Amino acid sequence: MHAVEIVDLFAGPGGLDVAATWLGIPVVGIELDDNACATRKAAGLRTTQGDVCDWGPENFPKANVLAAGPPCQTYTVAGSGTGRQDLNDVLTFAKRMANGEDVTADLKKLSDPRTALVLEPLRWVIRAIENERPYDAIILEQVPAVRPVWEVMDEILTGLEYSVDHNVLRTEEYGVPQTRRRAVLIARRKDKGKVDVTLPAATHHPYRKGVPRPEEAGGIKPWVTMGDVLRRPNPFVVVSNYGTGGDPKARGLRKSTEPSATVTGKISRNRVIAPDSTMLPRFTPAEAGQLQTFPADYPWSGRDIAQQIGNAIPPLLAAHVLVAALDLDPKLLNKWTAPRLPLWFETVGQ
Ligand SMILES: C[S@@+](CC[C@H](N)C(=O)[O-])C[C@H]1O[C@@H](n2cnc3c(N)ncnc32)[C@H](O)[C@@H]1O
Secondary structure, eight states, X not given: OOSOOEEEXXXXXOHHHHHHHHTTOOEEEEEOOHHHHHHHHHTTOEEEESOGGGOOGGGSTTOOXXXXXXXXXGGGSTTOHHHHHHHHHHHHHHHHHHTTOOOHHHHHTSSSGGGGGGGHHHHHHHHHHHTTOOOSEEEEEEOGGGHHHHHHHHHHHHHTTEEEEEEEEEGGGGTOSBOOEEEEEEEEEGGGOSSOOOOXXXXXXXXXXXXXXXXXXXXXXXOOOHHHHSOOSSOOEEEOOOSOSSOTTTTTEEEXXXXXXXXXXXXXXXXXXXXXXXXXXXXXXXXXXXXXXXXXXXXXXXXXXXXXXXXXXXXXHHHHHHHHHTTOOGGGGGGGOGGGOOOHHHHHTO
């Protein structure tokens, strides 16, 4: 595809927008939160600050690609009855929207207004088609619990002349020094690509707890470790308390010779411990950002920086996803291997 420009809904501190910038693709993000906007401003990312619901495709006429990482909402809470009900509501609303119904009034009746946000990308897609300027490509990302919504989106987009692929991707399989699972959907208008769209192929081995780091085999590289990307002089162990089940003391325990556990908004609480049990300094925002593959000098700003970092899609994963969705040359990715990530200011020349 030529002359690509992305509008990124719920753009956060810029995980996807950093990837787009690396790939030389213009991007504008819509983001509500003052803190995320402070980071975006410091990073020089184009931003419209406000509520995604107040805007539409006609306000961003140059954008021919839609990206969105809506906030994780109540339905992500495992096993919660309310969560399941919210998810069912969302699926019903999506189908009604696809049938041309205006559900705005009904969405306002939902007990948690945030539930409706996951449907905003669909509202933008439908509006763009009504405006006779359908998006050439669409990229959606969320926690795995949202997969049923992406399944319905797949059906709807397929009926709207898009080629679609979606699945749960594991970030360490794309060279991110962190295990994190995300439901990703990509879609491309059937008249815009040579072949059907497919999610990016893994470039690195999946991580398995207790299994030694695999050698490179068949072009698939070993997973990238925390020690590979952080400039700490000695080995360490991180106690993150991430996850459920098993012995709480052993939960989320990761050595520097392994990828990090999922980076969340609570990463600043993780303990970092030397082999002789001495407590080491906790992760700085720069280090937490690096575990998400943000450049080491990314200018994190505002408050709640750990939350901003935990909210983001790892830019390296986003770069793989963009290359696949937009049918770009995969060689573009070669220079973005995690251990050699470029410094932000060198990259954007600020
Ligand atoms: C999961 S994060 C997305 C992160 C982003 N994809 C990235 O990679 O950095 C969701 C973001 O949506 C923002 N948000 C929540 N409600 C919003 C709304 N109504 N309009 C615009 N942004 C909103 C939040 O502040 C948060 O930064």
